Amino acid sequence: AVTVAGAGAAPRGSPEASLDPDHLYNVLFVGDSHVGKTSFLYRLHADTFNPHLTATVGLDYQVKNVVVDNKRFALRLWDSAGQERYHSITKQFFRKADGVVLMYDITSEYSFSDVRYWLSCIQEGAEDGVAILLLGNKTDCAAARQVPTKEGERLAEEHQLMFFECSAASGHNVFESMVSLIRLLKVREDELKNKAEEVPKPPQKKKGCCW
Amino acid sequence: MTCSTSSASSLDTSAQFQENNGQTQSTRWDEQQKVFALEQVCGVFRVDLGQMRSLRLFFSDEACTCGQLVVASRESQYKIFHFHHGGLDKLSEVFQQWKYCTETHLKDQQLTDEKTCMQFSIRRPKLPSSETHPEENTYKRLDVSAWLHHLNGSGQVEEEYKLQKAIFFGGIDISIRGEVWPFLLHYYSYESTSEEREALRLQKRKEYFEIQEKRLSMTPDEQKDFWRKVQFTVDKDVVRTDRSNQFFRGENNPNVETMRRILLNYAAFNPTIGYSQGMSDLVAPLLAEVLDESDTFWCFVGLMQNTIFISSPRDEDMEKQLMYLRELLRLMHPRFYQHLSSLGEDGLQMLFCHRWILLCFKREFPEAEALRMWEACWAHYQTDYFHLFICVAIVVIYGDDVIEQQLPTDQMLLHFSNLAMHMNGELVLRKARSLLYQFHLLPRIPCSLHDLCKLCGTGMWDSGFIPAVECSGHHPESESCPYGGLAEVSSPKPGSEGKRGLKTRDVFAFRK
Numbered sequence: 001a002v003t004v005a006g007a008g009a010a011p012r013g014s015p016e017a018s019l020d021p022d023h024l025y026n027v028l029f030v031g032d033s034h035v036g037k038t039s040f041l042y043r044l045h046a047d048t049f050n051p052h053l054t055a056t057v058g059l060d061y062q063v064k065n066v067v068v069d070n071k072r073f074a075l076r077l078w079d080s081a082g083q084e085r086y087h088s089i090t091k092q093f094f095r096k097a098d099g100v101v102l103m104y105d106i107t108s109e110y111s112f113s114d115v116r117y118w119l120s121c122i123q124e125g126a127e128d129g130v131a132i133l134l135l136g137n138k139t140d141c142a143a144a145r146q147v148p149t150k151e152g153e154r155l156a157e158e159h160q161l162m163f164f165e166c167s168a169a170s171g172h173n174v175f176e177s178m179v180s181l182i183r184l185l186k187v188r189e190d191e192l193k194n195k196a197e198e199v200p201k202p203p204q205k206k207k208g209c210c211w
Numbered sequence: 212m213t214c215s216t217s218s219a220s221s222l223d224t225s226a227q228f229q230e231n232n233g234q235t236q237s238t239r240w241d242e243q244q245k246v247f248a249l250e251q252v253c254g255v256f257r258v259d260l261g262q263m264r265s266l267r268l269f270f271s272d273e274a275c276t277c278g279q280l281v282v283a284s285r286e287s288q289y290k291i292f293h294f295h296h297g298g299l300d301k302l303s304e305v306f307q308q309w310k311y312c313t314e315t316h317l318k319d320q321q322l323t324d325e326k327t328c329m330q331f332s333i334r335r336p337k338l339p340s341s342e343t344h345p346e347e348n349t350y351k352r353l354d355v356s357a358w359l360h361h362l363n364g365s366g367q368v369e370e371e372y373k374l375q376k377a378i379f380f381g382g383i384d385i386s387i388r389g390e391v392w393p394f395l396l397h398y399y400s401y402e403s404t405s406e407e408r409e410a411l412r413l414q415k416r417k418e419y420f421e422i423q424e425k426r427l428s429m430t431p432d433e434q435k436d437f438w439r440k441v442q443f444t445v446d447k448d449v450v451r452t453d454r455s456n457q458f459f460r461g462e463n464n465p466n467v468e469t470m471r472r473i474l475l476n477y478a479a480f481n482p483t484i485g486y487s488q489g490m491s492d493l494v495a496p497l498l499a500e501v502l503d504e505s506d507t508f509w510c511f512v513g514l515m516q517n518t519i520f521i522s523s524p525r526d527e528d529m530e531k532q533l534m535y536l537r538e539l540l541r542l543m544h545p546r547f548y549q550h551l552s553s554l555g556e557d558g559l560q561m562l563f564c565h566r567w568i569l570l571c572f573k574r575e576f577p578e579a580e581a582l583r584m585w586e587a588c589w590a591h592y593q594t595d596y597f598h599l600f601i602c603v604a605i606v607v608i609y610g611d612d613v614i615e616q617q618l619p620t621d622q623m624l625l626h627f628s629n630l631a632m633h634m635n636g637e638l639v640l641r642k643a644r645s646l647l648y649q650f651h652l653l654p655r656i657p658c659s660l661h662d663l664c665k666l667c668g669t670g671m672w673d674s675g676f677i678p679a680v681e682c683s684g685h686h687p688e689s690e691s692c693p694y695g696g697l698a699e700v701s702s703p704k705p706g707s708e709g710k711r712g713l714k715t716r717d718v719f720a721f722r723k
Contacts, residue, residue, distance in 0.1 A: 033488060034447045054451050055488040057574070058566035061624045076621060083444065083488045089560065110439060 021065065021074035025185045028093050030118050031103035032111040033082030036137040039168035040103065041079055044178060049169045056081045059089060068182050075182070094125030099133065099185050104152075106136040106165060107144040112151065119159060131188050133181045136165040139172055258282055258290070259633065260311065266331040268303050276300045306331050337638075344644040350381035358387050366405030368394065374401070379592035380644070382583045388500040395589035396497075396513035398506070412506065419505040423472065426479035441478040441486045445471060452491040456578065458499040470498055473508050477515075484515065492573050496582060532568050533561055536599050538659045538683075540606065543646055547606055550614050557620045563627040564602050571598055572636075575605075580636025587640060593647060596663050600650070604642035609634060657683040658692050 029037040038053045044064060060079040065072065078097070080090050094100070102118050104111040115134065122132060136152045138144075149165055156163030162184055166173035264285045271278040276297040282290040294302075306312045312331040351357065353374075361374045368374055374394075383391050393399045398415075399408050429437060449471045453459050459466050473494055478486045494511050501507045537559060541548040551558040566574060571588065573581050588597045606613075609630055613623050650656075658680050682692035 033444055052451055052454065054492070054574075055448050057489045057492075057569050059562055059624070060628065061621055063625070081488060089562070089565070092557075092560070110443075 021072045023071065023186060023189065024074045024076065025098040025182070025189075026076045026078065026093075026096050027099040027101060027181070027185075028078045028080060028090075028097040029101045029103065030080055030090070030121070031082060031101075031135075032105070032108070032114050035082065035103045035105040035108070035111050036168045037082065037101075037103050038079055040101075040135070040137060040166070040174060041077055043168045043171055043174045044077075047171065049171075051169075055083075059093070066178070066182060068179055068186075071186075073182050073186075075178075090121070091125045094122060094130075095127065097126055097130055098188070099131040099181055100126060101133045101135055101181070102161070103135045103137055104147070105138050106147045106152075107138050107141050109146045112136075112147045112155075115155060129188050129192060131181065131184045132159075132161045133177060133184075134159075134161040134163045135177060136163075137168055139165050140167040140170045260333050263333050265315075265333065266306060266312065268299060268306075268329040270299065270327055270329075274300070275303070303329055338641055338645070342645050343641055344380075344648045346380060347641060347644065350377050352381045352384050353377055353387070353391065354384040355387055358391060366408070367403065368401040371401040375590040375592050379587050379590040379597075382586050385500075388582075389502055392497070392500060392586075392589075393506065393510050393513075395586065396510040397517050398509045398513045415509050416505040419476065419508050422480045423476050426476055437479070442475060444488065445474045445478070445486050445491070448488060448491045449474065453495040453499075453578075456495070456499060459495065466498065469504050469507075470495055473498065473504060473511060476508060477511060480512070481515070489570050492570050496573075496578065496585075529565070529568070532596075532599065533559075535596060535660065535663060536561065536564065536568075536602055538657060539599055539603050539650075542653070542657070542660070543603055543649065544607055544610075546614055547610050550617065553617075554620055558623075560620075562620065563624045564605075567602055567605070568598065572601065575631045576634060576636040576639075577632060580640075583636060583640060587643075593651065594663055597643065597647065599663075600643040600646045601639060603646055604639045605634065607646070608639060608642055653678055655679040655681045657681050659683050 029041065031037055033055065038056050038060070039049065039051075041060075041062060042048070042050055042053060045062060056079055058081060062077045062079070064075045064077055066075065067073070078093055080093070100122050102115060102122070104115050106112075119132075122130065134152065134156045136147060136149070152163055152165065155161070162177075162180060164173050164177035164180070166177055168174060262284060263282055264287075265283045267281045267283070269279045269281065270276075276299055277294050278299050280292040280294065280299065280302060282292075284290075306329075307314060312333065315330050315332045357377070361368055361370070361377075363369050378391070378395070394401060399411065403411065426437075449467050452470070454467075459470070470491065474486055474490060477490075477494075478484075493514065494507070497510050497514070498504075498507045501510055537548070537551070540551070551561065571581070572584050575581070576584065584598075584601055588601075591597075594600070605627075609627070612618070613626055616622075618626055656678050661680055680692075
């Protein structure tokens, strides 16, 4: 069937999508299944909570346009399936990611202990300068909390990650954490640019062993 | 541009239109929620033009900027959009340029310069008869009487090939799905008599409850491990699987609990596969048709064993599927393949079709259409890989924009995921059948596709005609083509003599 939606492959989301962004980042969402990656993205996009989202199978993709500090940012958000199925794909995306959002569920100790596993995946697959945001989701379920905020903070400090607790259900810290990630991504990008500008200065030896 | 809407219909049009607050029965409601929420944010609405008949513009001013847009469905329900402050002219321009609309001239249309009305009809993708399988339309849906016709006096399926062919082309009537699926899923054998099947059911039911018993009597340690690896995920997945289906709808629906038990018992029965996400999507329709818990379980076991594309989504299985699909595209839709190649490795990964393969189109088409595809695949008619022909069909029918606009990998994923639940499943199936037919006629095939019909008995060249095998040249493990293909281009890369290196033309023996 011909549909309005399908005909032009119009990017999902706001009309701003057609505007040229100043900066464009690939952000990959990882973490155990059921920690709320898809719900978080749904909140980010539609600003509501949908408790009936089905388990992600394969890889989903959205584009989100945000204006931060008077600059237009386009985020390419890649939502991965929490359960390992087709590992080589996720690996491939680690390599391309400018940022990774690593999510756990504060009501599930297991999801938190798996953070280390995911970190090792990132370390193995992603570029060195990748910006990592650690997110403890589901703060609305305070009564069921199993992972104290301190634990999350400690882990983030240990691995030098940006850290937030949030709730896709209530909206708490959803936008705030993304804005912080965007600023961090911008800083990293600027650093890289500066590096790139500095590099050509020393005489270029192709087989130099000085570094 | 201001625009307000009003309905003019004897029936409730909100059921036909997807608007901010509308509802459609066909779309799965979680997908729908996603769409609605997006639309609220963006202030847009959508109408599925595939369900509509025409678009008409009525101008109320001389400049032709104000008036009404009337969208008419095939059931003659109308939706009217009023343009009080201009903009209708812009809309007419859009429609005039849009390839999915054709301007049709009304009878008695005024010949004067003054335009008062424009009409557009919706162009639906169609398959010219030259592009359909010659045996298309020769089979009706398999209904009770046709089904009984396939059985002999003791209840054995007389000619399994005929049955499979009938199902491949016509599908199975909903009323007897629960009865026929167990055959397709290798729970019942085609040779079994009705009596034998009854005995098997009893025996299998006993076995099933033994599996469950064993699961429930795990040691605390085992239990903990099982909870972590399986149960935790199953518990969360079953409550969000197919809940819009009447069979699973509502709070505390006992069928959800049954689905849960089947999945847990399956994981206990087959710990190496265990549970992987997506299985609930596959078991739910089985339960809704087969109904009996134990029977559904064994059908599911058969499904997991006999359908390669979902049974073990390990990297190498998926790689194999993708390799076949790439080769099929190269052969049958070179323009699209060329586009993929131009994108390099990322393009050739074909991210957009992973879910198609993993869930066998369950999330791409409304359930009724998806289940038709399942049946067509399960029929194993001429190939075990019919699902890949369906993938090619989708790309052939809906992939033109990808090529024309040279969409990069991520946009391609977006393009196809936006099409989910908006494609015409019937058309795709017909195209897929015709693609299989065309493949069948090829005088030569690349050796990479040699195994495409290996597991299904005589395979697709059962008429005695055997195509020549052409070596496409990538055999890292062997020096010569293991399928005896004759290299056309460069010789394959040299390497150590692999396991398959000794096989030669005699692989074809099974076809003779």
